[in-house]
Amino acid sequence: MIETAETSKERVISIRNLEMSYGSKPILQGIDLDVYEGQIIGYIGPNGAGKSTTVKIMLGLVEGYQGEVRIFGRDIADGDIEYKRRIGYVPEVAELYDSLTAQEYLGFVGELYGLTQRKADHKARRLMTKFGLEEVYFDRISSFSKGMRQKVLLISSLLHNPDILFLDEPLSGLDANSVMIVKEILAALAAEGKTIFYSSHIMDVVEKISSRILLLNGGQIVADGSFEELREQSHERSLEQIFNDLTGFHEYKDVAASFVSIVQEV
Amino acid sequence: MGTIKWLRMLDPLRNVFEKFGVDYPVMRKILEIKLLMDGRRAPTLLQKSSKNADPATMSNQFIKSLWIYIVLSLVLVPLVAMKMNFMFQMSLVFGILMFMITTSMISDFSSVLLDVRDRNILFSKPVQRKAINMAKLLHVAIYLLLLTGSLTVLPLLVGLYRHGILFFLLFIVEIILMDVFIVVLTAALYWLVLRFFDGEKLKDIINYVQIGLTIAMTVGYQFISRLFNLMDVKVAFTAKWWELFIFPTWFASSFEWLLGEGGNMYVIIFSVLSVVGPLAALWIYSLLMPSFERNLQKLATHQARGKMNRLRLADRLSVLFCRGNIERLFFRFSWDMMGRERDFKLKVYPQLGFSLIFPFIFMFNILRSNSGFAAMREGRGYLFVYFCAMMIPTIVLMLRFSGSSKGAWIYQTIPLRDSAPIYKGAVKAMIARLFGPVFVFQAVVFLFIFGARIIPDLVVILLSVLLYTVISFMVLDKELPFSRPFQNTQSGSTFVFLGLMILLGVFAGAHLGFTFLAYGKYLWMLLLLVFNFIAWKLAFRKGSLNHLTYD
Numbered sequence: 001m002i003e004t005a006e007t008s009k010e011r012v013i014s015i016r017n018l019e020m021s022y023g024s025k026p027i028l029q030g031i032d033l034d035v036y037e038g039q040i041i042g043y044i045g046p047n048g049a050g051k052s053t054t055v056k057i058m059l060g061l062v063e064g065y066q067g068e069v070r071i072f073g074r075d076i077a078d079g080d081i082e083y084k085r086r087i088g089y090v091p092e093v094a095e096l097y098d099s100l101t102a103q104e105y106l107g108f109v110g111e112l113y114g115l116t117q118r119k120a121d122h123k124a125r126r127l128m129t130k131f132g133l134e135e136v137y138f139d140r141i142s143s144f145s146k147g148m149r150q151k152v153l154l155i156s157s158l159l160h161n162p163d164i165l166f167l168d169e170p171l172s173g174l175d176a177n178s179v180m181i182v183k184e185i186l187a188a189l190a191a192e193g194k195t196i197f198y199s200s201h202i203m204d205v206v207e208k209i210s211s212r213i214l215l216l217n218g219g220q221i222v223a224d225g226s227f228e229e230l231r232e233q234s235h236e237r238s239l240e241q242i243f244n245d246l247t248g249f250h251e252y253k254d255v256a257a258s259f260v261s262i263v264q265e266v
Numbered sequence: 267m268g269t270i271k272w273l274r275m276l277d278p279l280r281n282v283f284e285k286f287g288v289d290y291p292v293m294r295k296i297l298e299i300k301l302l303m304d305g306r307r308a309p310t311l312l313q314k315s316s317k318n319a320d321p322a323t324m325s326n327q328f329i330k331s332l333w334i335y336i337v338l339s340l341v342l343v344p345l346v347a348m349k350m351n352f353m354f355q356m357s358l359v360f361g362i363l364m365f366m367i368t369t370s371m372i373s374d375f376s377s378v379l380l381d382v383r384d385r386n387i388l389f390s391k392p393v394q395r396k397a398i399n400m401a402k403l404l405h406v407a408i409y410l411l412l413l414t415g416s417l418t419v420l421p422l423l424v425g426l427y428r429h430g431i432l433f434f435l436l437f438i439v440e441i442i443l444m445d446v447f448i449v450v451l452t453a454a455l456y457w458l459v460l461r462f463f464d465g466e467k468l469k470d471i472i473n474y475v476q477i478g479l480t481i482a483m484t485v486g487y488q489f490i491s492r493l494f495n496l497m498d499v500k501v502a503f504t505a506k507w508w509e510l511f512i513f514p515t516w517f518a519s520s521f522e523w524l525l526g527e528g529g530n531m532y533v534i535i536f537s538v539l540s541v542v543g544p545l546a547a548l549w550i551y552s553l554l555m556p557s558f559e560r561n562l563q564k565l566a567t568h569q570a571r572g573k574m575n576r577l578r579l580a581d582r583l584s585v586l587f588c589r590g591n592i593e594r595l596f597f598r599f600s601w602d603m604m605g606r607e608r609d610f611k612l613k614v615y616p617q618l619g620f621s622l623i624f625p626f627i628f629m630f631n632i633l634r635s636n637s638g639f640a641a642m643r644e645g646r647g648y649l650f651v652y653f654c655a656m657m658i659p660t661i662v663l664m665l666r667f668s669g670s671s672k673g674a675w676i677y678q679t680i681p682l683r684d685s686a687p688i689y690k691g692a693v694k695a696m697i698a699r700l701f702g703p704v705f706v707f708q709a710v711v712f713l714f715i716f717g718a719r720i721i722p723d724l725v726v727i728l729l730s731v732l733l734y735t736v737i738s739f740m741v742l743d744k745e746l747p748f749s750r751p752f753q754n755t756q757s758g759s760t761f762v763f764l765g766l767m768i769l770l771g772v773f774a775g776a777h778l779g780f781t782f783l784a785y786g787k788y789l790w791m792l793l794l795l796v797f798n799f800i801a802w803k804l805a806f807r808k809g810s811l812n813h814l815t816y817d
Contacts, residue, residue: 059389059390060389060390061385061386061389061390063560081392081393081394082392083392084390084391084392084393085392087390089386089390091386091390095382095383095386095387096383096387097299097303097383097387099303099306100299100302100303104299104302108295108299109387109391111292111295112292112295112296112388112391112392112393113391113392114392140306
């Protein structure tokens with residue numbers, strides 16, 4: 001599998017027997033995972049499979065898990081938060097302090113990552129310009145459209161040139177041209193040796209940009225490999241079909257048919 | 267960024283913070299950003315004036331609102347100034363202080379304490395928890411300092427002048443202890459609510475506190491004058507065991523003990539509690555902090571499923587009051603929106619509070635000046651019920667606002683030829699949901715006071731208010747219900763409002779006039795019925811209201 005091919009590269013994330021539950025509800029039931037530098041990992045699974053929870057545990061946002069999580073070789077539970085300096089994060093919901101202007105927000109985040117204020121400002125401004133947002137750099141984020149907010153979030157996750165990127169639906173709200181740009185950016189970053197952890201519900205995109213796909217279902221990894229490998233194993237043509245197959249969901253045609261029949265009774 | 271210059275005052279303390287293991291530059295940065303965001307928030311008390319404020323002048327709204335607290339603190343001045351019984355007067359002072367500070371903490375500062383964005387934005391960065399918590403603590407401290415400072419500066423000075431330096435110093439110490447106690451109490455309240463309910467419930471509770479604060483502040487003014495009369499009253503205070511649970515007495519006890527008539531056992535116990543209580547609370551709070559943080563995660567989630575209730579009141583009322591399905595539909599829609607939307611409640615419910623209280627305030631004034639209760643019962647004091655209709659023009663106007671006004675695109679997309687039923691349903695729902703309960707309450711209380719003889723008068727009042735509502739609707743600008751954002755509540759209809767207030771006076775006057783005729787009120791009742799019939803037909807006649815755009 002992937003691991004053997006990649007052993008020459010540095011192992012950046014290593015998860016052993018990760019378990020997590022909210023109250024009595026189990027979320028993660030024993031995740032084992034090794035991630036190497038330069039990989040773009042498509043992290044997919046149905047709602048509630050535990051995708052966000054895994055990412056949040058790695059970022060230290062969620063506590064109370066069992067098992068071991070190592071990032072850059074260090075156990076993240078050891079209390080040293082320095083590893084976060086090499087991580088960029090785009091959360092699922094576009095959460096930011098939107099009463100601030102883009103300049104203020106990006107400057108703030110940059111400084112939290114240890115950049116000087118001038119450097120953060122300079123860099124943020126040029127990145128905003130590349131996304132065509134130079135005009136609104138001094139405007140409040142609350143006036144931004146969904147796509148503009150998403151771009152600000154992407155920039156805020158990249159300002160400090162991180163080695164690992166956690167992206168949760170990073171393309172939501174972006175127009176087709178911006179999607180092209182971001183996809184290119186991700187590919188280029190991976191080529192530079194950065195690791196990208198990408199979770200999304202849009203299978204076409206995941207299929208195209210991922211070098212390795214992880215499918216999570218019911219708190220367990222049920223598939224792990226490149227798209228070609230998964231296709232060979234399951235004899236399906238698209239990632240969408242593989243997804244349906246592995247999550248045991250076959251009746252989509254029946255559901256659709258009965259849905260339409262309900263629509264048609266007036 | 268250096269946008270907030272006075273934060274430099276903290277810089278000399280840098281070493282102290284670093285000794286505690288706090289990353290000072292990061293903490294200062296977080297604090298600065300938080301204060302910057304505060305400046306762009308409008309506090310509850312200033313909502314009306316800040317509506318049209320552009321971003322630049324919005325900054326430091328909170329600082330500007332502080333003068334209101336200085337004015338409010340005038341209530342405390344006579345209480346501090348009188349030389350009667352320290353236990354009594356200082357209990358009142360601390361009672362009022364605690365109420366004001368707690369409510370404004372909850373209403374204006376909850377969004378800060380409970381900012382769930384902090385988790386994703388700050389915790390994912392290489393920032394020590396200590397720095398984040400310290401920034402939060404300082405943030406609350408600065409806010410409390412400003413708030414408490416403006417509330418107590420006058421009372422402190424008066425105390426210094428009347429009772430001397432010892433009183434002044436003791437007052438300061440007790441105020442600080444009280445602040446600590448309040449912070450912990452507020453946090454404990456959040457903790458309790460979050461433990462058993464979810465974020466939605468907490469937001470509801472905060473919403474009601476905001477409404478309560480707005481009402482209390484306004485009604486508070488009414489009682490300032492009355493408080494001065496208390497100065498003649500002689501109060502003999504004897505501490506009792508159950509006063510242990512009335513926190514303000516704790517803080518007042520030290521004054522009685524050290525400066526007043528000395529202490530009996532209770533007074534001394536209370537005095538000790540005023541020191542031990544806050545410190546113990548702080549200790550317990552530090553123990554609960556991790557659990558509080560964990561529960562905060564629930565804020566973002568909504569777990570409690572809505573109940574499905576089959577036979578809803580709104581459904582029955584809509585059948586009772588409305589004809590036609592569209593009208594009924596918008597009756598139910600408006601009913602739900604008025605009950606659900608927090609922004610709407612915050613703006614409108616205080617109006618209801620005033621309507622509920624004003625008739626009684628006027629009646630008490632009569633009671634004080636006149637010969638007494640028996641004489642008042644014979645009179646026409648029930649006409650004060652008209653005061654509760656003062657809210658009608660405002661809520662007719664408010665009906666168009668909503669925190670989620672963008673949802674109004676739905677009006678444009680539905681195949682509806684005539685929008686009159688939309689308005690009609692909404693106005694009826696407004697009467698039933700907002701005016702109805704207020705009127706029923708007033709009617710019951712006034713019936714109790716004046717007896718069954720006023721039943722016909724209450725009917726007349728109700729009919730007048732219905733007519734008044736429809737006239738208000740006709741003269742005010744018409745906009746689809748819940749289709750405008752709250753930002754532009756200011757409108758140029760001040761003169762229309764003035765006219766409507768006079769009209770309400772005319773209604774009350776007409777009522778008064780007809781009571782002097784034999785069977786006059788029955789005649790007026792009949793006329794009102796006819797007027798109502800015509801006015802409602804006229805206001806909502808087919809095609810009279812075009813489909814208005816909502817942009």
